[in-house]
Amino acid sequence: MNARDPAANLATPVALGTLVKRLDGHAKVTGQARYAAEHLMDHHQGLDPATSPDVVHGVVVNSTIARGRISGFELSDALAVPGVLDVLTHAHRPKVRNSGLFYKDMTSPGGTPFRPLHDEHIHHSGQPVALVLAETFEAARYAASLVRVQYEAEPHDTHLLSNLRRAHQPSRLKAGYSPPPEPRGHADAAFEAAPVRIDASYYAGVEHHNPMEMHASTVLLGADGHLTIHDKTQGSQNSRWVVSRVFGLPRSRVTVRNAFVGGAFGSGLRPQYQLLLAVMGALHLNRSVRVVLTRQQMFTFGHRPETWQRLRLGAEPDGRLTAVLHEAIAETSRLEDYVEVVVNWSGQLYQCDNVRMEYSLVDLDHYSPMDMRAPGAAHGVHALEVAMDELAHALKMDPLALRLKNYAERDASKDLPFSSKELRACYAQGAERFGWHGRPLAPRSMREGDDWVGWGMATGTWDAMQMFARARAVLHADGRLVVSSAATDIGTGTITVMTQIAAAAMGLPIEQVCFELGDSDLPVAPIEGGSSHVATVGSAVQGVCEKLHKKLFKLARALPGSPLARARFKDVRFADGMVKSTLDPAAALRITDVLSTAGVSKLDEKYLMLPNMLRQKKFVRAVHSAVFVEVKVDEELGTVRVTRVVSAIAAGRIINPHTARSQIVGGVVWGISQALHEDTLTDHRLGRFMNHNLSEYHVAVNADIHDIDVIFVEEHDDVVSSLGAKGVGEIGIVGVAAAVSNAIFHATGRRVRSTPMTPDKVMRPEGTA
Structure with missing residues (x-):
């Protein structure tokens, strides 16, 4: 697939590092770009997918309990709806392979993946239990509301904070997962002996991805039995891998296409359940089938995991770190050990001789969490950077000066140099652009009308992978x-x-x-x-x-x-x-x-x-950032406005400043959203996410976003890639929420240690949020 604006960049020689406008922009803004739910059923005849008689629409029925088993179905009313062709359940579906090994995709963690319509057992609220197939979407959706499911409910548990004591060490069987390094020095003793100490807990609630395009799969069944699947995925070959293995099909019989993806942010790394259900429907009816999830159903699979963290920092009066202890406990499902790199950054980002890090999991009756933009770092670095700000306040020291005092020239956990690290330049250029030198040290020192004004900053880091x-x-x-x-x-x-x-x-x-x-x-x-x-x-x-x-x-x-x-x-x-x-x-x-x-x-x-592994293994490869934030807080209402952000990025060679800046801006917007808005709330009596819609799951909107200034610091690195390029997708969000939290403290003197920092928390006395 290639899409370009026919009027853009004509006859233009290009070089790396020059601004090139998006070649797919014209197709997207004119509606020519086709997403997974929009592909024509018959490309030769040009039939509209909404009216083509060849497409069957599938609508998913989801469980209403969090744990138990299905004891029966009442399908007669659904099957009586005109246009309904069939209803698939675990007892009535095409044959699939039984072993969970066949459901593992290229990013699966340890354990057994969820298998849709596999058997009668319910593992989480919202689990798909049936698929209604009909000639029109309207008929399928109405019939789905008529499917009656009988359950035998069992006791469930979805509460992380009440189960911290039963946390376990996770499986290490996930690609890209690095368990915490072995302790170095004598962290506990050093902390107890430290003249200045910070000991605080931090909490991050569940977040859901909610990209603009909802998950969908259109399965086109050819006359020769070939399956051409348009899927909302971040990896077409990963989706093909799972489909071919689950249904025992040769790879040559399956083609997966994802020409355009309307955002994913990690939600498309693993094939989601609508893909397998759409293939089931196509094989069962021997017809082309489309399954599109509703916005509410976007809350029925993975999410950023709920996480509790404890940070202990010890320091000398001059700010030199003498101890870093970082513990994290995150949720996972009963089926898999979903893991993230949460605490490791605390052993890499600052120089300290005594460090201990721990990471463990609590299995709950939820769908397995999954990667969300900057998995692990988005909340692990957040806790570290808020704790560093607390330490700076205790020391009566400028937060930037504290970070420079403990600047790490190499990764002490691995005892390796960085392939490149221009974080000092990020600090310097970001601080100058923001005007950080004019920041008063004491909280509650700046006011504008009825608003308290605060300035906060944080460091960001992310792996530079190839x-x-x-x-x-x-x-x-x-x-x-x-x-x-x-x-x-x-x-x-x-x-x-x-x-x-x-x-x-x-x-x-x-x-x-x-x-x-x-x-x-x-x-x-x-x-x-x-x-x-x-x-x-x-x-x-x-x-x-x-x-x-x-x-x-x-x-x-x-x-x-x-x-x-x-x-x-x-x-x-x-x-x-x-x-x-x-x-x-x-x-x-x-x-x-x-x-x-x-x-x-x-x-x-x-x-x-x-990749040149022999060379790359001699270095730690990372991108870095320095984020500076201004907030204005109406203390009586607890409302927070982020009025200015400066994000200085060191990410190697920037191939296209236009698209790279857009990535950083998008990450900053999401960081603001993480800081102030996003939170999926669970009714633990029901084991169910309650605000599963965009009217109650709040995200940042245009009115929440003001000035965002992006600086790309010059950085040379031929270790990460021959191009000298590092990634800029994730680094934009890391550190943003921490900088907002630190700015709120500078404005009000109140420390908020959980996200999102909603008005009720901002108005609470210090230490209760």
Whole structure:
């Protein structure tokens, strides 16, 4: 899939680091972009999916209890609705493989994944228990309301804070999970001996992703039995993997496409239950089926886990840290040990000789939590950064000065240097832009009308990851370049940046380059997560273009009378659609002339990008940020407005400042939302999330967002990737909520230690929030 604005960037040579407008913008704003629930059933006849007789609509029925078993169904009323074709249940569905091993996807944690319509057992409230299939969506949804389910309820438990004592050590069987490092020094003794100590607990409630596009799967059944699936996913090949294994289908019979994804933020890392239900419906009826979840049903699968943390910091009177103790307890399901890296950052971010970190889980009757933008860091770094602000206040020390006092030049937990770390520059440039030098030390020192004004800051950090990927490039005789990989664009600008990398590598105008993605049949790519796509897929794109360089150069040298006959490969460059000698400006050939003269219709290359693990393992690879925030607090009402944010980012080479800035701004907006608004509330008597809609689950809106200033600090790093690029997706949110919390304290003198920091907490006496 490739989508571009036909009027954008025409005949424009591009270089890495230059601003390129989004190539998919035109398709999105004009409605030409098709999402998972919008694909036509018959591409040849152009039938509208809303009216095509070939599409069957599926609507999910969800459980109303949190734990127990299904004792029976009453389906007669539902089946009597005109247009209803059938109702699938655990007792009436196509055959699937039984073992939970077949349901494991490429990001599964330890344990057995949830298996929709597997048996009569209920594991959490909202669990799918039936699928109504009908000729129209309206008929399916009405019939779903008529499905009656009989349950035998069992005692359930969904309360984390009352179960902290039964926390257990988690399984380590999740890709990317690093358990806390072994303790170093004598943290407990050092803390007890410290002249200045902070001992505080922090709490983060459940959050749900709520991207604009709800989860949906459209399964198109071909005449030959081939399944073409349009799925809301961050990894088309991951979804294909699960479908083929669960239903015992060869991979050649399944194609998954995700051309456009309307936001995901981690919710699409794992295939969600609507995918398997849609395939069940298609195989059962031998027809194409679409299943779209409602907004309310978006609250019936994974979420950012509820987490309790305790931070203990010990310091000398001059601010030098002598002890760091960080404990975290998070929720998981009864089926899986979902894990995050929550506490590890506390052993990496600041220099301290005595550190102990612990992380454990409590299994509850919820669906397994799942990754949400900056999993682990969004609340782990939050607790650390609020505790550092508390320490600065106890020391009567500037919060920025405290962080600089304890600046870590290397990761003491791993005893390794950073591949690059320009955090000092982030502090300096962010503080200057914000005007931090004018901040009074004492809380309740600034007022504007009826509002108290506070300034807070925090540090952010996130891993700089690189995985493996393949890319294919086809250079046509007319100068068109088509590059492809099964990558995903979840709204981050992948299409634009990959096109830009290829165009810059080949020296072609951007309108001559097409990047294809979003199809499981394309060369292998990792799931789009962890802010790793540019460093991974981008490096593969660069690599395949470099292979084309060598082929083109060989052809150019061999041409009769070639001006490059005696040139060496190291002395040529590809620019302006030409192969040019860097030693002789007159020695140059147009790429199209090289191909046509050589009688070559196209050059076709493939490339496998493998990280240089031998080199990378000698370093800690991370991105860093410094976040500065201004808040205005109406103390009588407890309302908080975030009026200014400066976010200074060190993320290696910025390929496209336009899309990169958008990622940071989006992360800051979500950080503000995390800080002040987002909280999924549970009625523990029912074991059910209660505010499962956007009228009661509050997110930041335009009126909540004011000035956001993004600074990209210059940083060179060829360890993370050959491009020098690190990810910018997650780092934008890390530290934002902590900076807001610290600013609220500076404004009011009240410390809020839980998120979200709602008006009732802001008005409470210190220590009760």
